[in-house]
Amino acid sequence: MPPRINPDKCNGCEGLAESKCEEACPGDLMAVDETVMKAYCRSTNDCWDCMSCTKACPRNAIEQRIPYQLGYHKATLKPFMSKNTITWKCKDIYGNEKVYKYRNRMDK
Amino acid sequence: MPNISAKRALQPEQLPKSMEEVQVVNIETDLLIIGGGNAGCFVAVEARKLNPEIRVAIMEKGEIMRSGACSAGMDAINTYIPEGKTPEDLVQWSRAQVGGGPLREDLALSNAEELNEAVDDLERWGLPVLKDENGKTKYRGKWDISIHGEQLKPIMAEKAIEAGADVYNRVAGTGLLMEGDRCVGAMGLGVRDGKLYVFSAKAVVNSTGGAGTLYKSYTADSTDCGAQIWMCPYCVGTGYAMGFRKGAELSSLEQRWVATRTKDFCGPVDTISVGYKAPIINCKGEKIMQQRYAHLGGDAAPRFIRANAPMNEWLEGRGPTYCDTRGLDDATNWQMMCDYLNERPTFVLFLAARGQDPVKEPIEIFGSDPYIMGGHTMGGFWVDIDRMTTIPGLFAAGETAGGNPNKFVGGCAAEGKIAARGAWKYMQGMAQPALDEQQVAAEKERIYAPLMRGGDFDGVSPREMKERLQRLMDEYAGGYSQFYRTNEERLDYALKHIKMLQDQFRFLKAADLHELMQANETMDRVDVAEAVVHHLKARKETRWAGWQTRADYPERDDVNFDCFVETVRDPKTGEVRAFTRPYEQIVPGDRYNYPG
Ligand SMILES: Cc1cc2nc3c(=O)[nH]c(=O)nc-3n(C[C@H](O)[C@H](O)[C@H](O)COP(=O)(O)OP(=O)(O)OC[C@H]3O[C@@H](n4cnc5c(N)ncnc54)[C@H](O)[C@@H]3O)c2cc1C
Ligand code: SF4
Ligand code: SF4
Numbered sequence: 001m002p003p004r005i006n007p008d009k010c011n012g013c014e015g016l017a018e019s020k021c022e023e024a025c026p027g028d029l030m031a032v033d034e035t036v037m038k039a040y041c042r043s044t045n046d047c048w049d050c051m052s053c054t055k056a057c058p059r060n061a062i063e064q065r066i067p068y069q070l071g072y073h074k075a076t077l078k079p080f081m082s083k084n085t086i087t088w089k090c091k092d093i094y095g096n097e098k099v100y101k102y103r104n105r106m107d108k
Numbered sequence: 109m110p111n112i113s114a115k116r117a118l119q120p121e122q123l124p125k126s127m128e129e130v131q132v133v134n135i136e137t138d139l140l141i142i143g144g145g146n147a148g149c150f151v152a153v154e155a156r157k158l159n160p161e162i163r164v165a166i167m168e169k170g171e172i173m174r175s176g177a178c179s180a181g182m183d184a185i186n187t188y189i190p191e192g193k194t195p196e197d198l199v200q201w202s203r204a205q206v207g208g209g210p211l212r213e214d215l216a217l218s219n220a221e222e223l224n225e226a227v228d229d230l231e232r233w234g235l236p237v238l239k240d241e242n243g244k245t246k247y248r249g250k251w252d253i254s255i256h257g258e259q260l261k262p263i264m265a266e267k268a269i270e271a272g273a274d275v276y277n278r279v280a281g282t283g284l285l286m287e288g289d290r291c292v293g294a295m296g297l298g299v300r301d302g303k304l305y306v307f308s309a310k311a312v313v314n315s316t317g318g319a320g321t322l323y324k325s326y327t328a329d330s331t332d333c334g335a336q337i338w339m340c341p342y343c344v345g346t347g348y349a350m351g352f353r354k355g356a357e358l359s360s361l362e363q364r365w366v367a368t369r370t371k372d373f374c375g376p377v378d379t380i381s382v383g384y385k386a387p388i389i390n391c392k393g394e395k396i397m398q399q400r401y402a403h404l405g406g407d408a409a410p411r412f413i414r415a416n417a418p419m420n421e422w423l424e425g426r427g428p429t430y431c432d433t434r435g436l437d438d439a440t441n442w443q444m445m446c447d448y449l450n451e452r453p454t455f456v457l458f459l460a461a462r463g464q465d466p467v468k469e470p471i472e473i474f475g476s477d478p479y480i481m482g483g484h485t486m487g488g489f490w491v492d493i494d495r496m497t498t499i500p501g502l503f504a505a506g507e508t509a510g511g512n513p514n515k516f517v518g519g520c521a522a523e524g525k526i527a528a529r530g531a532w533k534y535m536q537g538m539a540q541p542a543l544d545e546q547q548v549a550a551e552k553e554r555i556y557a558p559l560m561r562g563g564d565f566d567g568v569s570p571r572e573m574k575e576r577l578q579r580l581m582d583e584y585a586g587g588y589s590q591f592y593r594t595n596e597e598r599l600d601y602a603l604k605h606i607k608m609l610q611d612q613f614r615f616l617k618a619a620d621l622h623e624l625m626q627a628n629e630t631m632d633r634v635d636v637a638e639a640v641v642h643h644l645k646a647r648k649e650t651r652w653a654g655w656q657t658r659a660d661y662p663e664r665d666d667v668n669f670d671c672f673v674e675t676v677r678d679p680k681t682g683e684v685r686a687f688t689r690p691y692e693q694i695v696p697g698d699r700y701n702y703p704g
Contacts, residue, residue: 002332018114026175027170028625031117046335047333048335048336048340049180066373066454067332067333070461072463088456090460092459098445103256104256105234
């Protein structure tokens with residue numbers, strides 16, 4: 001299921017031999033089109049929705065979407081990573097937003 | 109150079125055009141770990157603790173920081189023995205959960221003895237384990253504790269790397285290297301650089317996780333989400349396939365893992381039903397477990413009964429089924445959403461996409477597609493107490509090792525340590541094996557063939573073949589659409605078509621390296637599916653309805669089947685043979701009920 005890449009934010013992780021989302025995906029699904037230096041998902045049908053790519057993107061350029069066949073337009077869930085906490089912002093189809101923030105590591 | 113990152117995949121013009129152009133990378137090591145997941149990371153740490161000089165290589169299909177079952181994180185450690193309880197207690201509970209067994213109590217006990225220390229390792233390494241008001245570890249059920257495990261996988265991976273393992277990322281294992289009947293390494297496809305990686309080792313631990321994606325999932329129909337399943341869809345059973353093809357014995361694959369999951373988006377249900385005591389209800393609002401399954405233990409009924417209960421309601425016309433979360437207070441609801449974010453974050457997105465507030469509307473639940481997972485149920489390699497398979501030199505840990513259910517995160521970690529010790533003991537005095545070029549050449553031919561058939565070749569895509577298999581397994585070998593039921597005739601039908609698929613491997617084609625990996629995965633799925641069908645055929649009774657339901661033998665038959673069903677495949681002829689092994693009760697007491 002599809003991660004969507006915002007082309008205005010993605011720079012293909014310029015300068016890296018492997019972009020952060022390419023590196024993160026457990027299913028080898030993320031790739032970068034070097035002609036335009038933008039990321040894409042090579043097979044949305046194979047995506048597990050683990051959000052590893054979304055969490056790894058340094059430019060918050062990736063958004064996860066539920067396919068319309070299963071969920072309605074348009075809800076969003078965005079993770080923001082910092083040293084030892086994660087913050088999630090979730091907006092439902094009616095525009096209600098909830099924020100969840102908590103510690104995800106004790107050693108940092 | 110311990111964590112060796114992969115680069116961008118080769119462009120079409122850079123792909124090898126012939127077998128001769130395929131580059132081979134030879135790596136010599138002492139211990140090879142196939143699959144750097146939950147168990148694999150613990151194998152690496154333990155091996156280097158036993159001897160800091162030992163060379164450890166991990167062949168990992170993904171990237172070790174986010175790979176396998178724990179990629180998205182976890183919200184609980186499902187087993188951690190509380191104060192006042194013993195490893196024997198855990199085994200008794202585990203036994204009752206699988207309907208009294210049979211199970212390998214020798215393995216279960218040794219795992220239970222190791223369990224808490226492995227979980228404590230995780231906490232020492234930085235995993236947030238939630239505490240109660242008194243600073244004690246917070247239990248959410250009898251044995252499971254709550255964590256904020258979003259970082260669980262990176263935490264384990266970092267320790268494996270710190271311990272000094274060399275991690276070869278994006279190398280997908282395809283086959284074992286043998287010396288006579290002994291395993292002396294493995295080979296894999298570099299899915300980014302297109303090279304063939306050949307690892308020669310004194311001992312090998314196979315920890316590639318379980319097998320998802322053998323069966324069709326209902327969310328795959330008319331959607332763009334063929335991988336929307338519970339289990340990690342990139343663990344496709346390659347570990348089982350590799351060993352099986354070389355003659356290693358598989359155990360108990362008929363005890364498939366089928367779980368109750370949130371409907372239309374496969375998220376956990378234990379989180380709500382166990383963690384928040386939300387009852388399971390049917391369309392009439394009846395509490396199913398209390399009203400219909402009281403005689404089997406109600407909420408404490410064996411796991412397969414709980415897993416099958418909602419699907420039975422659907423079958424009998426009383427669906428939809430729900431986990432009744434209505435009326436949760438805000439703080440509890442917040443906590444529950446955090447749990448989901450830690451383990452299956454997109455389920456929170458799914459609820460938002462349905463405009464659903466679980467405090468006002470109950471969460472709908474349904475049965476999953478079946479998986480083979482030796483860390484949940486029992487399907488996997490037959491192993492001895494050191495976790496060595498029936499192939500000398502080949503060990504198994506975690507979901508890949510069979511016989512011992514209810515391992516989950518803690519148990520897979522514990523078993524990684526046990527397997528590392530077994531492998532360490534085995535390799536003492538062992539010389540570095542010589543490389544057999546012929547085997548390497550044969551494996552190269554086998555795995556690269558789909559790439560070499562050329563763009564104009566009129567063949568079959570890996571996805572087409574995968575989906576053909578998934579339909580077949582779903583409809584004939586007891587998938588969700590059949591409410592998990594099958595019979596002798598359907599299984600024979602499945603076997604006939606599996607043979608046809610095996611014959612059609614020669615039509616598989618791949619346009620790039622990712623597809624080449626998928627072509628190999630699909631061949632592995634077919635080979636594992638063949639074993640699964642033989643297991644289902646051999647158990648002519650119904651012991652674990654839902655996990656294993658024979659419509660033609662609906663009763664449990666203790667006279668003939670209170671034992672393990674096993675299979676081996678003849679490496680030369682490919683013929684599969686099923687047989688049984690006896691069950692041995694080691695922990696005394698009532699097999700069917702957990703007294704605690
Ligand atoms: C969504 C989900 C939620 C869960 N929630 C919980 C929970 O809350 N609490 C709990 O205790 N347990 C939970 N479990 C169970 C637990 O996560 C697993 O039992 C355990 O992590 C499995 O460990 P493993 O090492 O056997 O497999 P994995 O961790 O999956 O490791 C397998 C590794 O092998 C790699 N691999 C696969 N094929 C190949 C190949 N051909 N070559 C090389 N590498 C390969 C994979 O990329 C992966 O890194 C959950 C499982 C899932 C799927
Ligand atoms: S990680 Fe983000 S910025 Fe980098 S390539 Fe991927 S989407 Fe683009
Ligand atoms: S959500 Fe997970 S599986 Fe899907 S593309 Fe991103 S990293 Fe890969």
